[in-house]
Amino acid sequence: MDLRFFAQNALGGLAYGSLLFLIASGLTLVFGLMRIINLAQTAFYLLGAYVGLTLVAHGFDFWLSSVAGGVVTMVLGLAVYSAFLHRYHADPLTSLLLTLGFALILDDGILALWGGDPRSVSPPPMLRGSIQIGTLVFPEYWLAVIAISFTVAAIMFVSLRRTMLGVIIRASVDDEEMARGLGVDVNRAFYVVFAAGALIAGIGGLLGGPITSAYPGLDGELTPLAFAVVIVGGMGSLTGALVGSILIGLVNAFGKAMFPELSYFTIFVPVALIMAFRPQGLFGRKQ
Amino acid sequence: MRMSTRAKTAVLAVVIVLVSAGVPSPTRSADPGPIKVALLAPTSGSAAAAGHDMVAGWQLFWKEHGGKVAGRTVETVVYDTASNPTHALDQARHAVEADGAQMIVGPYLANEGLAVAPYAVQHRIPLFLPTVSADDLSQRQASAFVIKVAGWSSSLPTHVAGVWAYEQGYRKVVTLANSYAFGYENAGGFAQTFAQKGGKITDQIWAPLGTADYTPYISRIQAAAPDALFVEMVGADAVHFLQQWSSLGLKSKIPLIANETTTDQSNIRSISPEIVEGITSFGHFAEGRDTPATRAFIDKYGKAEGVLPSYMATSFYTAAQWIAQAIENVHGNTGDVGTLLQAVRQIKLADSPFGPMTLDQYGCPLENVYVRRVTATTGDAAKYAKTWNVVTKTYPHVSQFWTWKPSDYLKQPVYSPSYQGYTK
Numbered sequence: 001m002d003l004r005f006f007a008q009n010a011l012g013g014l015a016y017g018s019l020l021f022l023i024a025s026g027l028t029l030v031f032g033l034m035r036i037i038n039l040a041q042t043a044f045y046l047l048g049a050y051v052g053l054t055l056v057a058h059g060f061d062f063w064l065s066s067v068a069g070g071v072v073t074m075v076l077g078l079a080v081y082s083a084f085l086h087r088y089h090a091d092p093l094t095s096l097l098l099t100l101g102f103a104l105i106l107d108d109g110i111l112a113l114w115g116g117d118p119r120s121v122s123p124p125p126m127l128r129g130s131i132q133i134g135t136l137v138f139p140e141y142w143l144a145v146i147a148i149s150f151t152v153a154a155i156m157f158v159s160l161r162r163t164m165l166g167v168i169i170r171a172s173v174d175d176e177e178m179a180r181g182l183g184v185d186v187n188r189a190f191y192v193v194f195a196a197g198a199l200i201a202g203i204g205g206l207l208g209g210p211i212t213s214a215y216p217g218l219d220g221e222l223t224p225l226a227f228a229v230v231i232v233g234g235m236g237s238l239t240g241a242l243v244g245s246i247l248i249g250l251v252n253a254f255g256k257a258m259f260p261e262l263s264y265f266t267i268f269v270p271v272a273l274i275m276a277f278r279p280q281g282l283f284g285r286k287q
Numbered sequence: 288m289r290m291s292t293r294a295k296t297a298v299l300a301v302v303i304v305l306v307s308a309g310v311p312s313p314t315r316s317a318d319p320g321p322i323k324v325a326l327l328a329p330t331s332g333s334a335a336a337a338g339h340d341m342v343a344g345w346q347l348f349w350k351e352h353g354g355k356v357a358g359r360t361v362e363t364v365v366y367d368t369a370s371n372p373t374h375a376l377d378q379a380r381h382a383v384e385a386d387g388a389q390m391i392v393g394p395y396l397a398n399e400g401l402a403v404a405p406y407a408v409q410h411r412i413p414l415f416l417p418t419v420s421a422d423d424l425s426q427r428q429a430s431a432f433v434i435k436v437a438g439w440s441s442s443l444p445t446h447v448a449g450v451w452a453y454e455q456g457y458r459k460v461v462t463l464a465n466s467y468a469f470g471y472e473n474a475g476g477f478a479q480t481f482a483q484k485g486g487k488i489t490d491q492i493w494a495p496l497g498t499a500d501y502t503p504y505i506s507r508i509q510a511a512a513p514d515a516l517f518v519e520m521v522g523a524d525a526v527h528f529l530q531q532w533s534s535l536g537l538k539s540k541i542p543l544i545a546n547e548t549t550t551d552q553s554n555i556r557s558i559s560p561e562i563v564e565g566i567t568s569f570g571h572f573a574e575g576r577d578t579p580a581t582r583a584f585i586d587k588y589g590k591a592e593g594v595l596p597s598y599m600a601t602s603f604y605t606a607a608q609w610i611a612q613a614i615e616n617v618h619g620n621t622g623d624v625g626t627l628l629q630a631v632r633q634i635k636l637a638d639s640p641f642g643p644m645t646l647d648q649y650g651c652p653l654e655n656v657y658v659r660r661v662t663a664t665t666g667d668a669a670k671y672a673k674t675w676n677v678v679t680k681t682y683p684h685v686s687q688f689w690t691w692k693p694s695d696y697l698k699q700p701v702y703s704p705s706y707q708g709y710t711k
Binding site: 116 | 334338562
């Protein structure tokens with residue numbers, strides 16, 4: 001195993017893991033706070049991608065389109081939450097079925113609106129080059145994705161630790177009843193967290209476009225990976241989502257490169273091991 | 288009971304003769320009513336884009352001909368297979384038993400085709416497979432009722448690719464293909480002829496269908512430093528692979544020998560030209576083929592759909608043309624299945640959008656294989672797409688058995704991960 005092989009897979013795994021974090025962070029926080037398993041999270045990602053790439057095709061700026069994709073997704077997410085999901089807190093089975101239904105509707109809606117051909121997305125012009133060190137070639141854009149995801153993670157950590165809203169969210173995760181008893185507006189925290197999860201996944205859609213492209217069915221392929229991240233990291237833990245994303249990204253990269261005939265196996269072995277020895281995940285708390 | 292291949296061939300021949308001799312035709316009433324065709328296509332699910340193209344190609348032909356042939360109306364009903372073999376079989380059953388379909392065209396995926404074929408054979412319903420390319424449906428499991436009209440076998444173009452690659456001077460090649468029947472058959476066709484010439488397959492990588500991140504595989508290929516990479520990809524996997532291959536800087540370093548689907552128009556139409564231009568691939572169709580038949584078709588299709596046709600759309604247009612001609616030849620009497628099947632088998636297309644086509648006795652066309660190169664579109668085609676596949680070399684009249692005798696070829700097993708036609 002030479003240095004190039006190692007560096008290439010390390011960076012590739014990190015980039016892919018960063019993308020997974022944008023999806024998994026919302027998933028884990030929504031579960032931690034409301035005990036809702038949101039199977040539509042990756043469909044949110046896909047919707048963001050399609051809205052974004054449509055705007056880019058009409059000549060809008062890449063970053064702006066990405067944010068717009070996130071905002072559209074957030075509005076839709078909030079509509080789904082306020083009309084249906086808010087009734088099913090702490091009812092994982094119902095919320096699971098409900099969000100699965102929304103995922104299917106979104107997927108078919110995307111198919112009807114945009115057709116089924118896979119759409120590729122070009123990175124913004126200033127990031128189309130690659131860096132080259134010896135025989136190692138790495139796209140600049142992928143480095144940008146890593147940087148953006150870590151920035152998003154930092155913003156989320158700071159908001160959770162240093163703002164009043166963050167305190168409310170953490171208090172509600174720890175003991176919702178007690179927080180309510182103290183007169184805290186827990187409902188507001190619910191809306192904010194669900195909206196933020198949808199927003200980040202929606203922004204991630206176009207950001208991830210140059211890596212995953214967009215096509216109906218992409219959401220179904222990302223869902224097992226996003227859940228692997230949440231299980232490894234621990235349900236409800238943002239630190240867990242970050243560590244889990246990077247871990248799954250790296251295992252995915254090295255596993256495929258070294259044992260190409262076992263690609264899914266190598267991803268789900270760590271998941272199985274964690275389920276066996278630490279069912280609450282690396283950073284989750286015992287229920 | 289196991290039969291030798293020769294015995295199977297003999298039985299097949301007898302069956303064809305018996306069927307051709309004719310089941311007594313039902314008494315004809317004055318108005319025979321419409322000819323009912325079931326078009327099985329995945330219009331939802333993972334292969335929905337292909338399903339759309341299939342329906343568009345088929346309907347374009349019938350629209351041109353007023354939905355009529357030999358004085359009879361052709362009534363096509365589209366049944367959604369949802370990209371699922373079980374569902375495809377249910378739909379076939381429903382089409383035949385409830386709706387009275389007289390023939391089935393489609394489905395799309397190999398596993399759908401393998402699910403529907405036994406049903407069609409048991410119920411003596413003609414099954415026409417323009418896109419299902421599973422080798423065995425016209426080889427070890429060939430049937431009088433199953434015909435790859437305007438179709439192909441997966442390994443047919445890649446047998447040519449293996450020989451071509453050796454002639455280019457490549458000696459060490461890695462293959463990358465999806466881990467399912469289509470991938471095994473594409474890679475196997477290449478590996479067998481390449482190794483037979485004296486080339487060496489140094490590694491074979493099987494990636495699951497639906498892989499978003501190909502960079503680890505690409506990293507492994509780069510470490511192996513082969514003379515060239517043979518690659519089979521479909522749909523979104525092709526888009527992922529081509530994008531990542533180019534962004535990791537390998538496009539200018541390791542030559543690609545791609546199968547037909549990797550650079551099919553349905554994939555390259557959404558990719559930036561610099562990522563795909565110059566890639567060599569092997570197919571039975573090339574939308575940039577400079578002949579009147581192909582040009583006229585892509586022009587019509589462009590006007591109707593606003594894009595250049597994929598091979599799926601072209602297959603169904605040509606299949607409609609083929610079947611219509613056969614119905615014409617039996618003067619619209621489709622009630623007699625044996626006569627109809629024989630008429631379909633006797634069609635010789637002097638030139639179609641694919642080029643000349645005739646059927647072998649196993650139900651797969653003898654057809655051109657094109658060495659194709661992705662280039663920028665020119666002329667009218669530029670209105671509909673940025674890039675297309677043009678022909679750099681034509682291998683005419685290629686058989687699914689390449690240069691082997693069918694009886695010899697059929698002694699070897701169908702291509703799979705454990706059988707790729709060479710000894711490691």
